[in-house]
Amino acid sequence: MDHFLGIFVVANCYRNGIGVVRSLQNANYWYQKERDKQLVATRELPYNVDNGLKNMLLENKYRLSWIPYNEFKNIEKIGEGGFATVYYAVWDNKYLDADIPAALKIIHRSKKYSEKDYSEQFIKELKAYCDIGYDNPSFLECYGVTMDDVSKEYIIVMRHALEGCLRKNLSSVAMMGWQNKLTLLLCIISDLKTIHSKKYYSSRFT
Structure with missing residues (x-):
């Protein structure tokens, strides 16, 4: 279990630039490793x-x-x-x-x-x-x-x-430094870009 959570933490650090240079490529690599780790065979x-x-x-x-x-x-x-x-x-x-x-x-x-x-x-x-x-x-x-x-x-x-949605995180966002706010914004933009590239659109942003 600790190994599973460790992989997820590493992925989040790369995605959000926590203690490392932010890299979506590295983040995706570790998220994929986490996905492989948690894979459960489909049962009957x-x-x-x-x-x-x-x-x-x-x-x-x-x-x-x-x-x-x-x-x-x-x-x-x-x-x-x-x-x-x-x-x-x-x-x-x-x-x-x-x-x-x-x-x-x-x-x-x-x-x-x-x-x-x-x-x-x-x-x-x-x-x-x-x-x-x-x-x-x-x-x-x-x-x-x-x-x-x-x-x-x-x-x-x-x-x-964590916290479910952006609206529930607004109090935490307000206390962030500008660099962290910018990192969060880039993450949101990245996810929206992925959604739109698949021709899907979100009717509720928060």
Whole structure:
């Protein structure tokens, strides 16, 4: 576990210029090393998983795992939007024997959509995150997919961002020196550039 966190810390230091010369190339290298380290083989999938999603998991292009819902604990709501709710959770990763902070994005069903439409909507959302992270490992990493045991709604499992969003960090940003503020701005620009290069656009900046 210490080795896993150490790799992540090194990546963040290069990304944010903490104690080293800032280098997105070096940051991406270490983020990729972290991703390789935490990779968990996809386990046997539940019988009711959509075939399109099943194929996406099994082809392994994005190195996603099917994660049993009962491996998450200390779940608490941290945000919601029009069609999704985001929770913070601790992932009891059996493979690494480690507790990993994670964000769970539940994509809600809509009565006006069929089961097929719902699955296609989820896969589209999942693929958007994965396409961005595939080219830019410093972007929020997707660990895999799970399903709510009660609602049977699909969930995207991602690396948890400290404090969740920019708005919640404004008090900390205000206390930064100008060099650190500039570094943060460059990181935001880098992520937005990656998002736009994939023809995706963010409707909520904060």
